[in-house]
Amino acid sequence: MIRPLSALFGLFSRDLGIDLGTANTLVYVRGKGIVISEPSVVAVDKKTRRALAVGVEAKAMVGKTPETIVAVRPLKDGVIADFDTVEMMLHYFIRKVHVQRFMAPHPRVVIGIPSGVTEVEKRAAKDAALSAGAREAYTIEEPMAAAIGAxxxxxxxxxxxxxxxxxxxxxxxxxxxxxxxxxxxxxxxxxxxxxxxxxxxxxxxxxxxxxxxxxxxxxxxxxxxxxxxxxxxxxxxxxxxxxxxxxxxxxxxxxxxxxxxxxxxxxxxxxxxxxxxxxxxxxxxxxxxxxxxxxxxxxxxxxxxxxxxxxxxxxxxDDPLTCVARGTGRVAEALHLYQRALAGGQELRRPSR
The missing domain is CATH 3.30.420.40 (ATPase, nucleotide binding domain)
Structure with a gap:
């Protein structure tokens, strides 16, 4: 039943390309283009460790929060500095893309990462995407994604x-x-x-x-x-x-x-x-x-x-801010054409239930 269930998810899900940037996160949706471009900022309640705001709303809080709330940028120098907060951010963006769908499917996700990161950091990016609801997670080095997008x-x-x-x-x-x-x-x-x-x-x-x-x-x-x-x-x-x-x-x-x-x-x-x-x-x-x-x-x-x-x-x-996001999106749309360009070897998949 695993393969038919995966195929069913494929019918309902929208594969995503994500430019997980230090300053901004952009999300490219298969067949629709870039639908999200928001700051990579999350406002977190210190007591409950829950995300109170993500993206534009969270950036507006930077430097203006009370002691119980902290607005953080969970990526430092292009890599994940706070795994839990990145997971919250990715979960928010993935859910936002699928909010009007009949069910909550698990999309395939291609994430742009800096070329200088370690294998551990590549794995962290994939794990964050899977924890946030992705069905399969791939990584591609940002200069390659930017070249494809350009x-x-x-x-x-x-x-x-x-x-x-x-x-x-x-x-x-x-x-x-x-x-x-x-x-x-x-x-x-x-x-x-x-x-x-x-x-x-x-x-x-x-x-x-x-x-x-x-x-x-x-x-x-x-x-x-x-x-x-x-x-x-x-x-x-x-x-x-x-x-x-x-x-x-x-x-x-x-x-x-x-x-x-x-x-x-x-x-x-x-x-x-x-x-x-x-x-x-x-x-x-x-x-x-x-x-x-x-x-x-x-x-x-x-x-x-x-x-x-x-x-x-x-x-x-043309539109340099979106090059990496457009590149990851094109890879998500045609994975078979860009196998050599993908970083980190095989994809990670959600465990079968």
Whole structure:
């Protein structure tokens, strides 16, 4: 009876691709596209250990909760730091997708994970998905998923280069014939850029600001290359000396200098990957260019900076924020086409009852 029951679940379930990101979680539903894009934040009651809010509602609580409630980001540097909280978050998203279905089926789930994680961390991601209600769980490395989502010809005998800059990790990969030829991963990405702005405000202006303020400043005025028209943005927080509210206006030039440390680290990583790439594949990349994906790809001037330093074309993928999610979704829709691309060997399945 196991096989017929599994087939019945397949009729009712919607297979999912999940970009389990440090900053945001995106869910791709087979046949429907991306239906969920929410912050990877869970508000938990300390006494009962129950989730009170997930995603957008939970992020709104960050820094504003009473002592009995804590709003946490359960992923650190792209990997699971709090298994129980990630399970709550995945359960919420899976149930949200199936809320209007006749029954509560168990979908197949493909999860994007950083390429530098250990086998234990891969297993933790699969176990979290199964515990949250998945029927089968697969993992795929994020640069591979981003390349698929960006429409690169990963199964062809040509070199493709993808740079995926997320919240917790930056992934750089050279892909050919369905596999990763050269791969580098570093735990420096959007979060470190935000932190650099926080440190700049404290160091240069005696101003204490929060993560959301730093992120908003990065989006509004952060850049990696001089802008045609420089911008200004106001930072609001607490004066370090008086303890009173304070607002400071800063320029995009100041912010560019403040974030130069993590940005230079990311650029050096990309250069290292290029240096390690076989000559034949470099020839392909010089012709086809480098593709930027992830939220970090939206940093103003990053493509121009890379193009100037590497002397080859650099493109921003269409809708870079959703590349990994779209890639995991396409894999979920056609697992047989991407067996070589899946990470961690065989899938995990729910135990038969």
């Amino acid at each position: 429409g690169l010809p990963i199964n062809e005998a040509v070199g493709s280069m993808i740079v995926d800059i997320g919240g917790g990790t930056t992934e750089v990969a050279i892909i050919s014939l369905g596999g990763i030829v050269v791969n580098y991963s570093i735990r420096v990405a959007g979060d470190e850029i935000d932190d650099a702005i926080i440190q700049f405000a404290r160091r240069d202006h005696n101003l204490v600001i929060g993560e959301r303020t730093a992120e908003n400043a990065k989006i509004a005025a952060g850049s990696a290359y001089p802008l045609e028209e420089e911008r200004r943005v106001t930072l609001r927080g607490r004066d370090l000396l008086t303890g009173l509210p304070k607002a400071v206006e800063v320029s995009s030039v100041e912010i560019r200098d403040a974030i130069s440390g993590p940005v230079n680290t990311i650029i050096d990583l990309i250069k290292t990957c290029v240096e390690e790439t076989p000559p034949e594949l470099i020839a392909d990349i010089m012709e086809r260019g480098i593709v930027l994906a992830g939220g970090g790809a939206l940093l103003m001037g990053l493509d121009k900076r890379l193009q100037a330093e590497l002397r080859m074309p650099v493109y921003r993928a």
